[in-house]
Amino acid sequence: MVMHKKAATGYLPAGSVVAERIEAAYPEMSQALQTFADFVLSEPIRIAHMSINETVEATGVSVATANRFARKLGFEGYAQFRGEVIRGFESIFEPVERLRTTLSKGSSVQEAVLASLEEDLRNLSETMQGLDTTRIEQAVNMILAARNIFFIAFDAAAALANVMSHRLELAGHYARTIDNGGGMLSASRALSHYDENDLVIAIAFPRYMRETVELATAAHRRSIPVLSITDNQTSPLARLGTLTLYVRARRTYSSTSDTAILAMLEALAAGVAAKSPGAADAAQKFADFAYPWLITPEGR
Template sequence: MPQFQSNPSGRLPDSTIVARRIAEKYADMTGAVRRFADLVKAEPLKVARMSIHEAVVGADVSVATANRFAHLIGFSGYAEFRAELIRGFEKLFEPVDAMKRHRAEAGSAFEVLEASLREDIANIEATLRSLDPETTERAVEMIARAEKVFVLGFENAAQLAGMLACGLEMTGVPTRSPENGGGMVGVARQLFKFGPNDLLIPIAFSLYMRDTIIMTRYARRAGIPILAITDFLDSPLVPLADRTLFVTAFHSMHPPSDTAILALIEALIAAVARQRPGAPEVAEKFASFAYPWMRSTGPDWSPEE
């Protein structure tokens, strides 16, 4: 009998209708119906792409069992269940579908480049229009007054978190971000030392990284102030944060737009540098210290001992 292992990279998003209904009815499932539910939970992407006849072979159950499963979780039949299952992954495959459409369209390399740049310009302008002066002031104050800051992001957001952390360090704010290879344990190793006088800045955009949400929940329970950087009001970071800065980060080929997010990050660093006491002195001290390593007089040049 097949055994299906959990596949976190392809797991059904918890917020989807199918995932919620399975969770509600799972205790009532037995035998073959539960076995089919386990297949859906473990390999939802595969099930979404299979016909009912292919899916039942994978779970070693009958077509009647697959239909009973669909009825048990509130669908009129297997076809309606599968359509809803596919909908749960639509956002995941939007970039793939967009790339396929763009590749099929005629256009020069310059036209593609120009369209991408114009999307980023529009994102930055939309982000600027959406900024609320009072929220922005409070956000900058939260950073400037924090004893220490942790900027949280995984995958692509980890690079953005690193740039924000580097910039804030240069204003005199002690700042860390996830270390390479550290993962959630590495983040926890830092956050357990944080408290109400510190600050967590999580960065997450659709699709939201589960680890970012988990660690942000931990920070909230620990009483650590939270300033979120995200995209929509229904982002899972919003209810966890004390303040939220929103970025319009649409990109038709590879969402989200890192350009718009980075623009806000650089603007935040500039605002904190203006407000943080001692920021000019920190920058001057670093420049004096680093100067010998930031100039070159020839191929054999090396800093003086």
């Protein structure tokens, strides 16, 4: 029996339809189709910009093979396949296009600052309007019931997770974040000790980090409860959450508004503190311990 190698992880966006279909079909592909699949996974942006003739020249396969590859993935032909690859990158390049459009208008510094603040206020307002109080209550109860809490968050989301972790610790609930520089291996090592009595809080917004999605998927498969915090129902985290909370986080000058996300995390922590009988005692213990290193109003 011929054994096929497993498809490489690649660099397609997290949750990509093309990536998922390649992973499912890869073991049954011929050598020529696997060669083409490897190129798609390793050079998806080039695929998005190249014609079929340019692609087959780069991969060394025939036009017929490229079309067979597309049909193997369930597309009518190569054009539909390439269109799906391009669509998968829309969320990644959209912030760049928004910024380019905004800069072309020649806004002043004052206009840019005020527009940014107004955008954050609008995000917060829309998040509050769409808030499901039942879900918030459920999220707080998940945190309260968890034996251990682990945050899956990378890049800017990692900094936000650190803030919430600090708030939860002040309320008497220990939470762990991914070690600085630890990456996937460090997170996997930590998660290997978690089960259905613990909780994973996964945070991801456009641009979604592949590592966050993959770790949340692993937690989901191990039946570890997952509280997903993301932007909408099309997010790759939405389907992985035991419970999912949505935050409006659109931003013109970057991919997301960290202000709105942080506000949601702070609000959750406040809800946890409100329902934690030992929150005041935990805060007092911290204050007593940290007092020697705190600056008082008198400067002492």
